[in-house]
């Protein structure tokens with residue numbers, strides 16, 4: 001029972017239906033017949049999760065010319081409007097019609113915390129009483145959005161705050177897209193109002209590394225990335241997107257064939273099955289050899305170097321012997337290791353190693369010629385470790 005819940009069929013097609021989110025009160029019940037095939041009866045489709053072509057087809061089904069689709073998409077993605085009513089170059093009658101037959105995911109900023117180095121953490125309300133976290137990070141090369149794909153998580157990694165309260169629900173494509181749009185709007189508002197809209201800063205990188213397991217909400221995650229990639233919208237290139245996974249092997253293999261060459265990041269955190277079984281229960285289902293095989297397959301299919309995340313935990317996985325095992329595991333692979341000094345989660349009892357231990361671990365990997373970096377510690381001052389802000393807020 002517990003196992004089935006924990007490991008419930010990751011990456012299965014058709015898991016996330018448009019409009020499955022929300023409770024009865026917010027789901028947008030509509031007594032009229034369906035206007036779009038494939039949409040559950042009585043549910044107004046969320047156009048925020050639609051590609052430009054899909055919006056055009058939807059509008060064509062209402063008898064509208066196709067250029068209206070481009071207009072609607074651009075209102076949503078380039079101007080960041082929250083309602084059809086704000087789409088002022090559409091005839092009033094069409095705006096009213098859209099209100100009746102469609103909807104737009106509209107996340108509410110419940111909390112916003114600025115940290116050092118231009119990092120901003122958001123708690124975003126989903127409209128059904130649930131909320132998720134998202135983080136905006138500033139780098140020298142641009143701004144990155146780290147977003148959640150689920151409310152809670154099934155994976156129960158021992159050192160992670162996200163899984164502590166269990167899984168609640170998947171996000172829809174429109175909700176994932178809106179996390180990025182809300183942060184983009186905020187970013188553009190912060191810049192001088194006198195700047196031309198085209199020259200204002202924008203989100204240029206998207207990372208599915210917030211709460212949840214993106215490959216356990218495969219369809220919605222991939223759909224959101226496709227929408228964010230659309231030229232008529234934010235136009236984030238796939239090479240500037242990262243999907244982070246705890247190692248759901250079927251999902252990794254499926255993503256390799258998806259035709260979207262995003263960076264794959266695998267949360268490894270341990271070099272042996274014994275240790276990984278202990279700190280990441282998912283390893284009992286997909287052990288390390290299967291994960292590294294899938295990673296090699298991904299690298300070969302996409303030509304992209306795979307990142308292995310390794311959160312260093314004091315006296316757990318931070319020994320020189322662990323570093324040597326890790327180097328052995330990855331040698332010869334198109335891979336890169338990202339060492340993360342742990343964000344301590346008090347209740348979980350895992351601590352961060354002293355700096356010299358981190359440096360020693362790094363040196364062993366370097367000596368073995370494994371490409372390795374230490375993650376810049378963004379957000380420690382604003383509870384940016386997974387799930388921490390949400391838990392503090394909800395307490």
Ligand code: SAH
Pocket residue numbers: 157159160161208209210211212213214244245246247265266267309311340341342343344345385386
């Ligand atoms: N489910 C996905 C993405 C969400 S977690 C995954 O597992 O990759 C994003 C990253 O933060 C993962 O690498 C995760 O292992 C790591 N993480 C979780 N808790 C952490 C903590 N307390 N300190 C440092 N990294 C943590």
